[in-house]
Amino acid sequence: MRATRRLRSAAVALAAAATIALAGCGITIPSDVDGTLDRATDGVLEVGITPNPPHVDTSGEQPTGTEIALVTSFAGSIGASVAWTEGSEQSLVQLLEIGELDLVVGGFTEQTPWSDRVAVTRAYAEAAQPDGSTSGLVMLAPMGENALLSALERHLDAETEGQS
Amino acid sequence: MSRIGGRELPEEVELALRKARILEWAVLAYTACTITVVALVMGNSQAMQTAWVEDILSTIPQIAFLIALFVIRRPPSAKHPYGYHRAMGVGHLVAGVALLAVGANLCFEAVSGLVKQEHPPIGTMQLFGVTIWQGWAMVAVMALIVIGPLIYGRMKMKLAKQLNNKLLYADADMAQADWTTNAGSIIGVLGIGMGIWWLDGAAALFISVGILWDGVKNTRASVLDLMDMRATTYDQSEPDPVHERVDALLRRRRWVHDAASRIRDQGQALHVDAYVVPKRRGAKVADVDRAISDIVALDWRVQDVSITVVAELDLPEQQEEERERRGGER
Numbered sequence: 124m125r126a127t128r129r130l131r132s133a134a135v136a137l138a139a140a141a142t143i144a145l146a147g148c149g150i151t152i153p154s155d156v157d158g159t160l161d162r163a164t165d166g167v168l169e170v171g172i173t174p175n176p177p178h179v180d181t182s183g184e185q186p187t188g189t190e191i192a193l194v195t196s197f198a199g200s201i202g203a204s205v206a207w208t209e210g211s212e213q214s215l216v217q218l219l220e221i222g223e224l225d226l227v228v229g230g231f232t233e234q235t236p237w238s239d240r241v242a243v244t245r246a247y248a249e250a251a252q253p254d255g256s257t258s259g260l261v262m263l264a265p266m267g268e269n270a271l272l273s274a275l276e277r278h279l280d281a282e283t284e285g286q287s
Numbered sequence: 288m289s290r291i292g293g294r295e296l297p298e299e300v301e302l303a304l305r306k307a308r309i310l311e312w313a314v315l316a317y318t319a320c321t322i323t324v325v326a327l328v329m330g331n332s333q334a335m336q337t338a339w340v341e342d343i344l345s346t347i348p349q350i351a352f353l354i355a356l357f358v359i360r361r362p363p364s365a366k367h368p369y370g371y372h373r374a375m376g377v378g379h380l381v382a383g384v385a386l387l388a389v390g391a392n393l394c395f396e397a398v399s400g401l402v403k404q405e406h407p408p409i410g411t412m413q414l415f416g417v418t419i420w421q422g423w424a425m426v427a428v429m430a431l432i433v434i435g436p437l438i439y440g441r442m443k444m445k446l447a448k449q450l451n452n453k454l455l456y457a458d459a460d461m462a463q464a465d466w467t468t469n470a471g472s473i474i475g476v477l478g479i480g481m482g483i484w485w486l487d488g489a490a491a492l493f494i495s496v497g498i499l500w501d502g503v504k505n506t507r508a509s510v511l512d513l514m515d516m517r518a519t520t521y522d523q524s525e526p527d528p529v530h531e532r533v534d535a536l537l538r539r540r541r542w543v544h545d546a547a548s549r550i551r552d553q554g555q556a557l558h559v560d561a562y563v564v565p566k567r568r569g570a571k572v573a574d575v576d577r578a579i580s581d582i583v584a585l586d587w588r589v590q591d592v593s594i595t596v597v598a599e600l601d602l603p604e605q606q607e608e609e610r611e612r613r614g615g616e617r
Contacts, residue, residue: 131497135467138474153420154482156406242331242408267406267484273420276411280418 153269159225160201160271168203168225170194171215175230178250178260181209190228190262193247197278216240219265226275232258242266247279291359292370292556292590300450300587307446307455308356311349314439314462318346321432328424331407333400334475334490335425337393338468341498345465347385348458348505351378355454359555370590375554379454379509387502393495401488409479425476429469436465448521451588452555453512456521457505464501468494518552527552529586533559536581537594542566542574547600556590562597570596 155161163169174181178190186207198205208215208224216237218224231237233246246259262279264272290296296304322342329335358374361367412421440462447456471490478486508523518527530550537546548561559582563570575594582592 131464131467135470135474135493138470152477152480153409153422154480156482156484158482242410245410245412264408265406266408267479267482269409269420269422269479269482272408272410277418280411280413 151270153273155270156267157222157265159222159265159268160274163198163201163203163225163271165202166204168194168198168201168205169208169223170198170205171208171210171218171224171227171229173210173212173215173227173229178230179228190230190260193279193282194226194228194262196282197275200278201274212237216263219263222265225265225268225271227263231261231263233261234258235261235263237263240266242268242272244272244276244279247276247283290362292362292372294556294587294590297587303446303449304356307443307450307452308353310439310442310446311353314443315346315349317435317439318342318349321435324428324432328412328421328428330409330421330425332409332422332425332472332476332479332487333397333405333407334472334487334494335429337397337491337494337498338429338472340389340393341465341468341494344386344389344498345458345461348379348382348454348461351382352452352454352458354378355554369553369558370556372553372556372590373513375452375454376509376513379457379505379554380513382454382457383502383505383507383509385502386498387506390495390497390499390502394492394499397488397492397495400491401485404484405488406484407479407487409476420480422476422480426473429473429476433466433469436462440465450555451521451527453508453521453523453552454554457501457508460504461501464497468497512552512554515551518550518557527557529557529589532585533561533582536585537561537563537578540574540578542568542570545600547602547604549602553590555588557586557588559589559592561592561594562600562602563594564598564600565596 172179172181172186172191177188179186179188186209195205208218210218212229215224215227219227219241227241230250232250232252233243235243241263242265244262244264246261248260249257250260252258262275264275322339325335325339325342329339355374355378358371361371363370409420409422411418412424414424440459443455443459443462447459471493475487475490478484478490511523518529519525520527527550530548533548533550534546537543537548542565543563544566545564546561548559550557550559561582563578575596579592579594583589
């Protein structure tokens with residue numbers, strides 16, 4: 124039993140050293156598993172939208188709404204242009220899962236049932252719900268793309284500063 | 288207060304027991320704090336969630352010890368003629384099975400997360416108006432709370448050895464290994480940070496295997512004692528030296544031809560079954576009575592002694608020796 128304990132300790136120490144060494148080698152933390160933020164920077168940000176006025180309105184020729192404005196300014200901050208894809212929540216979440224989309228908006232709240240399939244941002248504002256309660260508004264990002272998620276959250280913090 | 292079962296305790300033992308009780312309460316309070324803090328930052332990291340569950344689980348042996356300590360102080364009654372000493376073993380078994388079940392469940396979740404290739408998301412959090420990556424908060428918390436168990440683990444180990452208490456020993460042993468859990472979860476979180484998604488699941492698996500292993504060890508140790516294995520030292524590696532001392536004490540008597548004993552550990556108290564072959568003159572009741580009180584005086588843990596006067600020793604020990612002797616002749 125003593126021997127296993129020592130072995131276990133040694134393994135942990137080794138792994139910790141290796142991790143810290145790797146972390147020190149100029150890798151930015153947090154990073155994306157699939158490099159989404161790097162790809163979108165100075166390129167195209169693929170955004171899925173589902174109609175949910177006033178957050179997202181797709182009745183006109185171009186999508187409008189509060190979240191459309193937030194996403195456009197985020198894309199601008201990383202030098203990206205936005206390509207919009209309209210669809211149902213289910214189809215957009217599936218596209219997000221297979222990496223076809225980088226972001227999905229449509230007035231989602233913290234209570235979104237998709238939270239175990241996608242990464243949910245921190246709530247950036249409060250909004251009244253149809254049942255009379257209020258809930259935090261969120262956007263959906265791909266699982267594990269933590270650089271993108273963090274950059275988006277920082278941008279939303281900056282955009283909504285002083286409003287709430 | 289200064290009794291276990293019906294027996295008064297020596298001062299230093301009473302002091303050690305009081306220390307153990309205070310220490311367990313203090314550690315419970317400390318663990319309540321760490322559970323709260325970890326819950327605030329743990330987010331979606333599976334390694335962090337597993338470490339958090341381990342924190343919660345670590346309170347079970349402590350609570351079991353405190354309850355058992357209260358129960359074993361009761362004196363024996365007509366309904367419970369052997370006293371309540373087994374409460375310690377029962378508490379140990381409950382703690383062991385809880386660790387085993389939850390550890391197995393966490394192992395399964397870690398493996399299924401790896402198989403399904405779940406990429407854990409960790410975003411940012413706002414701390415005092417500053418936006419930071421939540422992973423840094425997790426690393427900081429885990430690095431900070433790694434120190435506690437290293438200190439109280441040693442203190443518990445000292446008391447466990449002094450009291451020869453297996454439940455306390457198991458508890459101390461787990462506390463001393465707790466730093467690997469913290470280190471593991473830090474590796475998992477940094478792995479997520481670097482975009483190495485599987486490192487989190489691997490760390491979670493490592494931590495849950497540790498819990499499972501603790502469960503196996505504790506269940507095994509408690510079952511062995513509840514099955515009346517001979518009394519052993521606190522880590523069950525060797526027979527308790529009290530065996531030899533009891534046998535030697537009896538064999539030295541002028542009226543004794545030969546003697547042997549069976550001793551079982553009832554948790555915090557020992558039950559001695561001694562067998563004595565008297566010399567030809569026979570044994571007097573007064574001789575046997577004196578021998579009993581001398582054995583009780585031998586060690587504070589000895590609670591119950593019965594001496595049986597027999598014509599020939601026929602304990603498993605003698606039977607095994609006999610068998611070996613015959614095997615050697617052949």
